[in-house]
Amino acid sequence: MLAISMDVENVPGALKAIAGVIADHGGNIVHIQQDSEGELARLYMEIEGVERPKVLLSELRSLDVVREVRVLRPLKEIYGKRVIVMGGGAQVAEVARGAITEADRHNIRGERISVDTIPLVGEENLAEAVRAVARLPRVGILVLAGSLMGGKIAEAVQELREEHGIPVISLNMAGSVPEVADLVVTDPVQAGVMAVMAISDAGVFDLSRVRGRKF
């Protein structure tokens, strides 16, 4: 993985030129985040599969639209995999407490795990937010924290698990979401701890061995 930040002239076709050079080097752009500041755009890119990064960098630097190229550490190495927690505020906060405390213990030993949350209610809102998890980078697992979730939220959970392979932990709650989750946990702090354990590289906790169980 090659991670670079470029200062690029804010003109149409700049990305086309850059993407062309990267494609010539067999590179596959997996992530771009752009911030524009007037004439210049700052383009952060993560690129896979580049065989000769030094040659690529010098060709990018020689493009007319490119002012500067810096090599950075990829975001996954800095922030790691993400536990996403969504649902009612009180319960999201408790799951986050468990997950942050457990992630702290992992990160102190050199891992990197983030805990990202959004308090959100309503079937439509939550179903949409669950589906959109597939568009977020670095997601390891989703925890649904609430007292009643079903219907379209359950459909979105199934889609996320089946089409995108993202595992889902549900609190023990009313509605059909617990039926379609990988794991059901009653205590929100434990749900957060288990979510971190499940995506940890150091893991002795194998989600596939407890799939379908309720704690």
Next chain:
Amino acid sequence: MLAISMDVENVPGALKAIAGVIADHGGNIVHIQQDSEGELARLYMEIEGVERPKVLLSELRSLDVVREVRVLRPLKEIYGKRVIVMGGGAQVAEVARGAITEADRHNIRGERISVDTIPLVGEENLAEAVRAVARLPRVGILVLAGSLMGGKIAEAVQELREEHGIPVISLNMAGSVPEVADLVVTDPVQAGVMAVMAISDAGVFDLSRVRGRKF
């Protein structure tokens, strides 16, 4: 803002072709996230400045490398602006509790605010993580939660504030980070609440009116 998800053939040059069509329409790609699944890549893009989106969509659909194009809701409308919290686990969890509880109150009334965290210690690690906040999408504010932060972390805070305009709240702690933050707050729960209030669109709390103060 036009948000689309495309199923694209996983071949070199696919993005170049797509970027070319978008540039021809005056579009500016501000975000790309790619997931590859064998022959097909799923490309999520957020594009600004497109005047005739329907024509763009039909031209994208007619490209050889593009199998399917779906219009989606932009991530900012689903997950909103982000409060980022980093530092020691115990304090990150307390700041998160305040921020999640306050975000819940805002989101129930129709806003969207996320609270994203990483427990992390060490001057180098934290300085790098603070700097990398500039590469994350949708960041509204950063809260540093710990008992001692200074040196390179303070330099990174200054860079984030001055070069990227991202405000920083610091807990009242030892080290030089409180000196360079926009706001210093002693109680971690209040720090989280104030962070959400500061980036809320509904805000009666104006960070610029309390800048440099210590609570």
